[in-house]
Amino acid sequence: MEIKSGNVKSFSESIDLAYTTVRSILSRGVLNAKMENIIKICNGLGINPEDLIDIDGSIISQTTKKMILLNSDRQQNVYNCATHQLSEQNNNVVQLSDYTDNVEHTETVYGAVSAGTGQYLDHEQPEQVVVRGPAPEHDFAVKVVGNSMEPTFNDGQIVYVNRLVDENDVRNNQFVIAEVNGEAFIKKLSFNDDYVRLISLNPNYDDIIIHDYDDFLIRGIVVI
Known part of the structure; x- marks a missing residue:
């Protein structure tokens, strides 16, 4: 983009843009300029904004071509994203989800526990289940049946x-x-000197109140 120095001032007036702004864009380039200023200059020159960039087919050039058409807020979003990617690259950051989403292990599941109407633990015939993600330290695993403990524990989840x-x-x-x-x-435990209550997180289900005549036993504590 070339405009003779003697014509910069008159050109600036013709496009209703400050002379210092036009001179700055001419000397520093368009990548840091506001979109509305680029459009005014291009309209004055009779060219398209993308014509200011030398497109050679590279990903950088293609991205620049699109970025220059964005408004200032969206340009900032693209810049922030690029900055974040560069920071991760320089620091060799590995996202936890990149690891856990690709890890599987085989878990021995000792029956099901109810998040609803009741199930029976089966320690005699455990089931081998492939589970996505790494396993925490634990003594045994069970499968949730029902939705009374949603959203913390879901139907079919291995805990x-x-x-x-x-x-x-x-x-x-x-x-x-x-x-x-x-x-x-599987429930949330609440107790005091007067009662023991097994709480359901889903409000559509009643809590379970333990009475003196109930056969009640805590098998284990869920690993969170």
């Missing part, structure tokens, strides 16, 4: 459990695997 060795290790508001009258549940 990891540590066995309860000492009853004193149980804390209020922990997620536990509890057995009530022979049926196993």
Whole structure:
């Protein structure tokens, strides 16, 4: 883009743009210029904005061609994205999701626990299941059935459990695997001196109140 120095001022007036702005764009280039100023200059010269860039087919040139057509906010978004990518590259950052999404392991699942109406743990015939993602340290795994614990635990999800060795290790508001009258549940535990309550996170389901006559046992604490 060439304009003789003596004509810059008159050209600036003809496109209603400050002389200093036009001179700055002429000397520094268009990549840091505002879109509206580029359009005014191009209209004054009778050219398209993309004609200011030498397109050679490279990804940089193609990106620049598109970027120059964006408004200033969208140009900033592109710049921020490029800056972030460069930072990751320079620091050799590996995204956790890039790792976990591609890791699978085989888990021994000892039956199902209910997030609804009750299930029976089956330690006699465990099932081998392929699970996506790495496994935390745990004693055994079970499968969730039902949706009473959504959104924290979903139907079909494999959850990891540590066995309860000492009853004193149980804390209020922990997620536990509890057995009530022979049926196993995954619930949030709430207790005091008067009652024990197994809480459902989904408001469509009632909590389970443990009475003196219930056969109640905590099998383990869910690993979060």
